[in-house]
Amino acid sequence: MGYTITHLHHVGHVVEDMAQAITVYERLGFRLPPPRCPAMPLHEGGAPEPFGTGNTHAxxxxxxxxLVAWIQDGTTDRLPADAHLVPLEAPADVLPRLVEQIRETSANVAASLNxxxxxxxxxxxxxxxxxxxTQLSDADVHHGGVNTVRRPTPxxxxxxxxxxxxxxxxxxxxDARSGTVAEGRVGVAADLDPDIQSARHLDHPNGAVDLVEVVLCVADQEMDAVQERYETYLGRAARHDGPGRVIDLDDAALRLVPASGLDALLPGERPAALPAFVGYTVAVHDLSLTRDLLHRNGLPLRGTPSGDAFVPSAAALGAAVTFRQARPRAGQRRPNSLVSG
Known part of the structure; x- marks a missing residue:
């Protein structure tokens, strides 16, 4: 029986400087709202100050x-001026645990950044x-159970x-940190609510409409073990494709590539560590227009053997960002135009 995992929910790009990262992503043609960061008084009687992590979404x-940035307690120099500080509000008996959870997340982000x-x-x-x-548990995959959080909608x-x-x-x-595997934080989230998601900024200057692939690079000798692990997570078999292997989801894919084959998949790329997520692919309305926008914004662009175009990781804060022509979908609305980011 296959698991009820159908597509990619999101990838998280951990960055040193949120303000710089937003600038890079805007040059890539993505539209992002101001980042949000939890805040609370760090001293009795003090004003709320940022701590934990700040994040924003395309x-x-x-x-x-x-985009995720580690925030040192009370430090705002790596947040843009329009960042939203979100004061923590919770019953007195709940607040200490909430703060502890945020600090645990912050520690994991800091370790990733290191x-x-x-x-x-x-x-x-x-x-x-x-x-x-339940199916992950039945397959002896360790996880912390389903967490539930609530937040205001846009x-x-x-x-x-x-x-x-x-x-x-x-x-x-x-010795691994709780809630992590060797390559980072991997998990499953409930599908996004379309009524809520439709209120967010979905029209991007680069024409991006979906996250369709993630590339995980592993040591050559670990390929079989990592393939088996992800086949267990997903309940789907991998297929051989080019230098690596692909596990297809309903409308997206996870691509596993050995370190020796990364250059053949993404010419010029080298993994910063092993194992590591080295890049992702977004589908766009019109790849030729996306290419034009990236060139206008001064970004280097390389081609892949399959005909996609990607911005190298060196120009995109450590992650290769690939753009692929979207397959037409019934009822999908096209943007009026692609403009410089």
Whole structure:
């Protein structure tokens, strides 16, 4: 029986400087709202100050790209001026645990950043996350159970509160941080609510409409073990393709590539560490227009053997960003134009 994991939910790009990262992503042609960061008084009687992590999204109808930055307590110099500080509000008996969870997340992000700046998060998407959690447990995949958090929705949404349900997979290594595997944070999230997602910024200057592929680079001798692990997570068999292997989801894919084959897949790329998520692919309305925008914005652009175009990781803060011509979908609205970011 296959798991109820159907597509990619999001990838998380961990960056040193959020303000710089937003500038890079805008040059890549993505539209992002001001980042949000939790805040609370760090001293009795003090004003709320940022701590933990700050993040923002480039949203699509069914998926998104996340930028994440580690924030030293009270430090705002790596946040843009329009960042939104979100004061923590919770009952007195709940607040200490909430703060502890945020600090745990912050520590994981800091550890990822110490490893390298780039992709450290892969969340898969399921229409039935409770069943997915049960099936993972039945397959002896360790995870912390389904978590539920709630947050305000963007202006214009049909609902005032968004409920986010997710789980994080833990590796078998006893020394690994909770909720992580060797390549980073991997988990499953409930499908995005279309009524809420439609209120977000979905029209991007580069014409991007979906996250359709993630590339995981591993040591050659670890390929079989990593393939088996992800086949277990996803309940789907991998197929051989080019220098690596691909596990197809309903409308996206996870690509596993050995370190020796990365250059053949993404010419000129070298992994910062092993194993590591080295890049992702977004589908765009019109690849020729996307290429024009990237050239106008002064970004280097390379081609892949399959005909996609990618911005090298050296120009995109440690992650190769690939653009692919989208397959037409019934009822899909095209943007009026692509403009310089």
């Amino acid at each position: 949203d699509f109808p069914n998926s998104f790209l996340e 490893r390298f700046e780039g992709l450290h998060i892969l969340m898969l998407s399921s229409p039935d996350i409770d069943t997915a959690a 202006p214009g949404a049909l609902k005032p509160v968004e409920t986010v349900r997710y789980l994080e997979i833990s590796g078998d290594d006893p």
